[in-house]
Amino acid sequence: MNNLDKLLYDFLTEKTPKITEAWLNKRIAASGSIYSADTVMSIESMLRSQNTLTNKTVICALLDDKEVFHNHVEQWASIVAESRVNSDTPIFEVIHAINVAQDTFMEFVMEFIKDHNHHISKQDVTRWYATFNSAFHELNTKFSRRYYAITRERLSSQQVLIGELSTPIIPISNRVAILPLVGNIDTYRMKEIYESIPMKVVDAKVQYLYIDLSGIPAIDIFVAQQIIQVINLLSMLGITPALSGIRPEVAHTFAELQISGKDVQTFSTLKQALDSLSK
Incomplete structure (x- = not known):
């Protein structure tokens, strides 16, 4: 670091509290935003x-050792x-705040330049x-990447939790359980069911799953x-699966696959399925 860079480094370090105060003073009232003046x-x-x-991070960019800055x-x-x-906080609000921080920071750089103009x-x-x-x-690039990564991680965790809650x-x-499927079932949710339900059933020592x-x-x-x-996998695990409550629209889809009641045990209602246990 040459002498001028050292002077600028020391100046900005000393002025850091004032830079932050100037940035805070540029806020305006904005309902619901953490950057709101109120x-x-x-x-x-x-x-x-x-x-x-x-x-402090940006000031480190003046150092010869760039590893410190990174x-x-x-x-x-x-x-x-x-x-x-x-x-x-929406990412566009953060990027705007960083841009304002940059403008504020550069105002103090300009102050130093004016004070030392002759050098x-x-x-x-x-x-x-x-x-x-x-x-x-x-800063903008690293923040955006980290923000995206954290958001993706949390969405993934939420999807797993939702999947578990939606497929209880x-x-x-002791040996009989029900898997009620409700709402729209897509291939993603079925993938979750395929990967999680057999293990849950085995752990619970279930012999019959409706x-x-x-x-x-x-x-x-x-x-x-x-x-x-899923039914085939359960059968391979020694569990007896059955379907109940099949609507006509759903039955038509199974029929297109040429699957009949001979292939899978079916019941018109869940009550009928449970009643069959006592027979």
């Missing part, structure tokens, strides 16, 4: 801390992305602008095929 003190304190980290960027992206996902060349100014523009661009195994006795379809208005031929695959 937000609660706890959120303002968080924003103050995170913007301070933003400024490490700061990774830390910053993780902290800010996690925080914004938790607060359900600074055009090449220095151009280099600093390029360095800081690149640094903020790196309901025990009727798959009730009365809550399904219709299915396509691909889903029907997957239901048959």
Whole structure:
């Protein structure tokens, strides 16, 4: 780091609290946004801390050791992305806030340039602008990637949870259980059923599983095929599966696959299926 860079580094480090204060003062009232000027003190304190980290991270771009800067960027992206996902802040609001932070930061760089104008060349100014523009661009990129990754991870976890809740195994006795399928069944949900239900049934030591379809208005031929695959897998595991509550629309789909009651045990209603146990 040359002498001018060191002077700028020290100046910006000293001015960091004022840079953050100037950024906070640029906020406007915006209902529902964490960046609103009238937000609660706890959120303002968080924003103050995170913007301070933003400024310190960008200042590190002046260091000769670029590894320090990249490490700061990774830390910053993780902290800010996690925080914004938790607060359900839209990504466009965050990008705007970072852009305002960049404008504010550069105002202080300009202040330094004016104060030391007689020592600074055009090449220095151009280099600093390029360095800081690149640094903020790196922040935007890393944040966007981390925000996307966290969002995807949470959506995936929610889908698994929804899948588990939407395909419950309901025990009727020590050896009998019901799997009620309700709503629209697509290939993704059937994949979850195929992968999870057999293990649940085996763990519960179920011998008879009644798959009730009365809550399904219709299915396509691909889903029907997957239901048959589940039934075949259960049979291979020594479990006796049966279908109940098949609507006419669903029956037509099974008929297209040339599957009849001879291939799979069926009952018109779940009550009829349960009554058969006592016979």
